[in-house]
Amino acid sequence: MIIDTVCTYCGVGCDISFEIENGRIKKAFAKKEGLVSQGKLCIKGRKGWEYLYSPDRIKKPWIRKSFIEKNIDRFPEKIKRKLNTLTDLDSDFYESDLTLAVEITAWKLQDIKNLYGPHSIAGIGGARTSCESSYLFQKFIRKYIGSPHIDNCARVCHSPSLKGMRATIGEGAATNPFDDIYKAEFIIVIGSNTTEAHPIVANRIFDVVKKGTDIAVIDVRNIKLSRIAKYNCIIPFETNLMVLNMIAQVILEEELYNLDFIRKRTKGFEEYRDKILNDPYADPDFFKTVKGYEYLSDMIRDIAREYATKRSLILWGLGVTEHTDGSKAVMAISDLALLTGNIGKEGAGLMPLRGQNNVQGTCDMGCLPYFDPDYKEPDEIGLMTPDIIDGILEGKIKALYNIGEDIAHIHPNQNKIHRALKELEFLVVHELFPNEITGFADIVFGVKSAYEKEGVYINAERRLHLSQPVVASDLPDDWEILRDIAFELGFDVYYRSSEDVWNEVRKVANERFSGATYRKLKERRLEGIQWPVKKEGTEILHKDRFRTPDGYGYFRYNQWEYRGMVKDLIEGNDFVYLTTGRIGIHYNNAVQTKRCGSLIGKNSEDVLLLSLDDRDRFNNAERVILRSDYGESAPLKVVYSGDIKKGTAFVSFHHPESRINFLFGDESDSYVKTARFKSVKVKVIPVLRSLPEEQVC
Ligand code: SF4
Numbered sequence: 176m177i178i179d180t181v182c183t184y185c186g187v188g189c190d191i192s193f194e195i196e197n198g199r200i201k202k203a204f205a206k207k208e209g210l211v212s213q214g215k216l217c218i219k220g221r222k223g224w225e226y227l228y229s230p231d232r233i234k235k236p237w238i239r240k241s242f243i244e245k246n247i248d249r250f251p252e253k254i255k256r257k258l259n260t261l262t263d264l265d266s267d268f269y270e271s272d273l274t275l276a277v278e279i280t281a282w283k284l285q286d287i288k289n290l291y292g293p294h295s296i297a298g299i300g301g302a303r304t305s306c307e308s309s310y311l312f313q314k315f316i317r318k319y320i321g322s323p324h325i326d327n328c329a330r331v332c333h334s335p336s337l338k339g340m341r342a343t344i345g346e347g348a349a350t351n352p353f354d355d356i357y358k359a360e361f362i363i364v365i366g367s368n369t370t371e372a373h374p375i376v377a378n379r380i381f382d383v384v385k386k387g388t389d390i391a392v393i394d395v396r397n398i399k400l401s402r403i404a405k406y407n408c409i410i411p412f413e414t415n416l417m418v419l420n421m422i423a424q425v426i427l428e429e430e431l432y433n434l435d436f437i438r439k440r441t442k443g444f445e446e447y448r449d450k451i452l453n454d455p456y457a458d459p460d461f462f463k464t465v466k467g468y469e470y471l472s473d474m475i476r477d478i479a480r481e482y483a484t485k486r487s488l489i490l491w492g493l494g495v496t497e498h499t500d501g502s503k504a505v506m507a508i509s510d511l512a513l514l515t516g517n518i519g520k521e522g523a524g525l526m527p528l529r530g531q532n533n534v535q536g537t538c539d540m541g542c543l544p545y546f547d548p549d550y551k552e553p554d555e556i557g558l559m560t561p562d563i564i565d566g567i568l569e570g571k572i573k574a575l576y577n578i579g580e581d582i583a584h585i586h587p588n589q590n591k592i593h594r595a596l597k598e599l600e601f602l603v604v605h606e607l608f609p610n611e612i613t614g615f616a617d618i619v620f621g622v623k624s625a626y627e628k629e630g631v632y633i634n635a636e637r638r639l640h641l642s643q644p645v646v647a648s649d650l651p652d653d654w655e656i657l658r659d660i661a662f663e664l665g666f667d668v669y670y671r672s673s674e675d676v677w678n679e680v681r682k683v684a685n686e687r688f689s690g691a692t693y694r695k696l697k698e699r700r701l702e703g704i705q706w707p708v709k710k711e712g713t714e715i716l717h718k719d720r721f722r723t724p725d726g727y728g729y730f731r732y733n734q735w736e737y738r739g740m741v742k743d744l745i746e747g748n749d750f751v752y753l754t755t756g757r758i759g760i761h762y763n764n765a766v767q768t769k770r771c772g773s774l775i776g777k778n779s780e781d782v783l784l785l786s787l788d789d790r791d792r793f794n795n796a797e798r799v800i801l802r803s804d805y806g807e808s809a810p811l812k813v814v815y816s817g818d819i820k821k822g823t824a825f826v827s828f829h830h831p832e833s834r835i836n837f838l839f840g841d842e843s844d845s846y847v848k849t850a851r852f853k854s855v856k857v858k859v860i861p862v863l864r865s866l867p868e869e870q871v872c
Contacts, residue, residue, distance in 0.1 A: 179206070179700045181632050181640035182220045183303070183625035184762050186529035187211060187353070187375045188634025190701045191220055193626075193645045200224055200646060210702045211353065211638065217374035218760055218774065224626055225771035227646055231608050233621030234650070236276030237268040242601075242617040246283070254278055268619070273651060273659075280618055281663035283601050284320065287574045293321030297563045297572050300327040300542040301579030302534035304605075304622075305630025305642065307676035308653035309533070309540040310548060310683075312578055317547075319661040319668075323557030324572070327542040328580045329534050330560040331587075334847040335496040336527035337538060339505025341550075343513065343731055345723035348535060349636045350512075350524035350716045351488070352705065356383055358522030360485035363478065365393040365508075366415060366494020366853070369400055371759040373492070373528045373635070391478045393418060394494060395754055395853075396784075396825060397818035406478050409820060411468055411744060412752045412854040416500045417735035418475060419507035420457035425479035426514055427452055432483065436516030440721070440728055447510065447730035456735045465744050467820070483515045486522045493530065493756070497852040501844040503733035513728045519717040529635040531763070532625070536633030539687060539706070540680065549684035560586065561841065561848045567595040574601035578653055579622075581764045583611035584831045587839035587850035590806050605653050610766045611831050623650045624767075629673050631680075631696065637713075638703040639688075641696035739854060740822075751789075753801060753824045753857045755835060765829035781826055781833040783811040785859070788821040796861030801826075803857050806837030810862045824857070 176196075182189040190209035194201040203221050205212035212220075238261065247258070254275070261269035271279075287295055298316035300309055309327070316325040329337070337347030344350075356362065356379040369377040377400065384390060384403045391406035392398065393415070401407040410418055426432050427448050437444045451457050462471040481487070489511065495504050505527070512518040512525055529535050541548035544557035558566055560582070566572035568591070575596075586592055596602065596615040604616040613619050625632070627648035632640050651659075654676055661668040670676050674693045681688050691708040704712035720726030743750045760778050761768045768774045783801070785793060793799060793813075801808040801824075809832055819825060828835040842851040 178643060178645050180626065180642045180645055182216065182532060184219045184223055184532055185373055186531060186534060186635035187373050188532055188632060188638060188640060188703075189216055189220055189375050190640065190703070191216060193224070195645065198647065200227070206701060208701055211634065212375060213378070215375060215378060219762060219768065222773035223762070223768055223771055224645075225773060226607070226767040227624065227626060229608070229770040231770060233606060233608060233619060235270045235621060236273055237264055237616075237619040238271050238276060238279065239268055239617045243269065249286070250279075251282060254282060276618055276620065277656065277659045277663055280603055281660045284574060284660070285664060287601060288320065291573050294324065295571065295573040296320050296322045296576070297324035297558065297566070297574070298322070298326070298576045299560055299563070299578070299580050299582060300325070300537055302328050302531035302537040303579045303625065304533065304653045305625070305628065305632060305673065306533065306536040306540050306680060307630050307673040308578070308657070309537040309542050310680050311654040311657045311670070311676055313541045313548070315657045315661055316576065317553070319664055319666050323544060323553060323555040324563055325542055325557055326544050326560045326563065327534070327537045328531065329538050329543070330848065331585065331850055331852070332493055332530045333496055333527055333534060334849050335501030335844050336505050336529070338502040338846045340509060340525065340527070342729065343506050343509035344518070344717060344721045344728050346716055347538070348716070349526045350518055351521070351526065352636050352638070352714050353379060353526075355488065355522050355524065356380060358486070359383070359388060359488040360522065361481045361487040362388065362390045363393065363482060363487065363489045364390060364400055365489065365491045366496075367490055367492030367528050368394070368398045368494070368756055369490065369492070369528065370398065372530070372757050374759055376528060389481060391481070395823060396820065406474055408471065408474055408478065410471065411465060412740040412754065412823065413498055413738065414735070414741060415495050415498065415504040416507055416733060417456050417461070418471075419504060419511065420451060420454060420735060421459045421475045422479040422482060423451050423507070423510055423514060424454070424457040425459060425476050426483045426511070429480070431480065432514045433516035437514065441513050441730060442727045443730040447732045450732040454734055456737070465741055467744065482511065482517070487515070487517045488522065488524055488526060490526045490528055492528045494853055496844070496849055498854065499842055499845060499851050500733065500736065501849055502846040506731040506733060509728070510730050510732070513730060519715065519719070521715065524715070527635065532634065533632045535635060535637065536631065539633060539684065548680065549686050559848045561843065564592055564595045567598050573599065575599055576603045577612060578605045581610045581612045581766065583615060584764045585828070585836065587836055587852065588805055588841055589834070589837045605656065608766045608770065610764060620656050621650055622656070623648050623652045628652045631677060631691070633706070634703070637705045639691055639696060639706065639708070640703040641693060641700060750822050751824055751857050751859050752822065753826065753838065753855050754853045755826055755828045758827045758829070761827070761829040763829070764831065779830070780812060781828060781830050781835060783813050784816045784819050784825040785813055786819040786821045786823060787815045787817050790815045793859050794861050798862045800860045800862055801838055801857040802860060803838040803840070803855050805840040807834065808838060809834045824859070
């Protein structure tokens with residue numbers, strides 16, 4: 176039997192098919208007619224389902240023993256009577272049946288609400304669950320609990336894309352389908368290691384380069400795409416905004432802009448033009464003063480000329496957003512499209528490559544403190560995740576409800592987060608496997624994975640896919656637990672199926688989803704459909720008007736701030752700047768991928784890349800510890816690489832044992848507090864013997 180569904184991992188959102196034999200998965204593959212996959216899957220698609228059979232799955236709810244002891248005298252009789260049904264799991268937890276875990280959770284949430292008020296409870300949702308669960312989660316926190324404090328993991332990835340794009344073009348989502356890569360004449364890839372993080376999109380880029388399309392790759396190191404780029408634009412850390420403003424200055428100085436488009440479709444051009452032309456950091460010649468990066472002056476001019484005079488796309492990832500000026504850099508990206516008219520048509524536009532398979536959907540569903548579903552204004556604006564953490568430490572937030580988001584691993588400033596989690600009176604978690612956050616939880620609900628349930632997932636090109644169970648599971652879905660707790664809290668909540676929840680989404684978020692019925696999504700299982708969906712979907716946004724209130728695109732100028740590595744280079748200081756990212760085989764906190772035998776292989780630890788030019792400086796050490804102002808990593812295995820420039824370093828963050836996120840502090844995007852994961856100054860401390868010559872690459 177063959178079952179078609181959607182891949183559970185990255186924001187590419189590939190259609191995926193499973194061959195099932197005797198109720199077990201035999202293999203995963205993609206069908207040729209799959210619109211996103213184009214008949215190919217990356218290794219995570221092909222092998223990343225093996226975790227389904229891991230013995231580590233959380234099969235029943237867990238309740239912390241110390242939590243029971245603390246609350247036993249205050250439990251209502253209904254709960255007390257059932258406590259003898261709890262069974263020992265280990266020294267920390269009991270196992271419970273679902274009904275009792277739901278009753279205890281509802282009682283404790285109500286207790287905290289009575290004692291401290293509804294605003295003492297916050298929710299953080301993840302983007303690995305379906306739209307139905309995300310929708311119900313924000314409704315649960317806002318309506319059933321009465322708190323505005325709801326956020327999701329976009330806080331640590333693409334919130335700046337949402338902010339920057341909404342401020343300029345009114346919509347925080349990709350303007351075109353992935354297949355428009357085939358229609359572009361020139362492509363800029365900035366801050367995206369596409370082959371590792373979005374492999375099936377990278378396939379399209381390789382295809383078009385083979386056929387003669389030119390690309391510019393702007394990054395802080397050599398990545399695989401750099402090798403096929405006409406412009407391999409390696410920039411100093413924290414200079415995306417400066418480089419984008421430089422491209423704009425060249426377009427303005429050489430009058431390569433599209434005046435007709437600017438007049439008809441935009442506002443704010445004159446002010447933007449004057450500011451860019453008078454900004455010394457937007458002059459490409461500035462790089463002539465930055466040692467080792469002088470070549471950028473000419474290269475940026477060439478990129479600007481090609482971008483402005485061709486049908487061009489810009490793709491970006493977390494290398495743009497995870498900075499203090501991430502939102503501003505995204506505004507600068509939009510500015511370039513407005514300046515040249517490279518938007519609202521085939522083969523030209525903007526593609527933020529969003530991370531998790533449903534991060535677009537989770538934001539669309541209103542799991543954000545400042546947006547209700549469909550990006551409507553909420554009655555009250557809540558706290559963003561970093562403020563929730565501060566709120567816990569200040570004693571204002573007493574309970575946290577967390578769905579599929581391991582904030583005890585993948586968020587920055589882990590020393591602080593761990594301190595905060597210990598302060599909570601109540602932490603509820605939904606997870607597939609034990610991980611860092613379950614170590615702090617009072618109640619852990621084991622839930623269905625994406626391959627075990629039905630639900631809508633929205634990929635990075637706004638494409639909705641409807642998943643269906645590939646294997647049977649008697650675990651609850653996230654939304655079912657939330658429904659049952661809400662019912663226990665006294666609300667009339669009678670959703671019988673994920674389709675019931677989705678039908679409510681279609682009404683509440685009707686601007687984007689009114690026409691996206693389950694029936695339509697089932698008929699187009701391998702194809703999906705892009706929002707907004709009325710009778711049909713929408714491939715390209717902004718064709719005639721932007722999605723701002725008055726329909727115009729707005730130029731937003733922001734000056735780059737002199738700082739960081741550029742300052743150190745100009746002043747002749749010694750430094751090592753670290754950036755982080757994914758490797759293709761793992762996903763995020765690796766909680767699923769490390770339980771796939773075919774994936775874990777040689778990738779059981781995070782490896783630090785240091786520059787070959789720094790080999791002597793670090794005594795050719797085989798292992799080093801990294802230390803920043805905020806914390807220290809574990810000893811990390813080192814590979815010296817010619818792809819890394821002197822004074823820079825790269826490491827992945829998949830394994831909690833590496834303690835990479837202990838190195839980052841609270842520095843974050845000035846608008847939306849997305850952590851500055853792409854740049855931290857570190858000390859490199861050699862800890863073990865030197866590498867033999869043949870292990871240096
Ligand atoms: S590219 Fe992403 S969505 Fe596609 S198979 Fe790989 S992990 Fe899955």
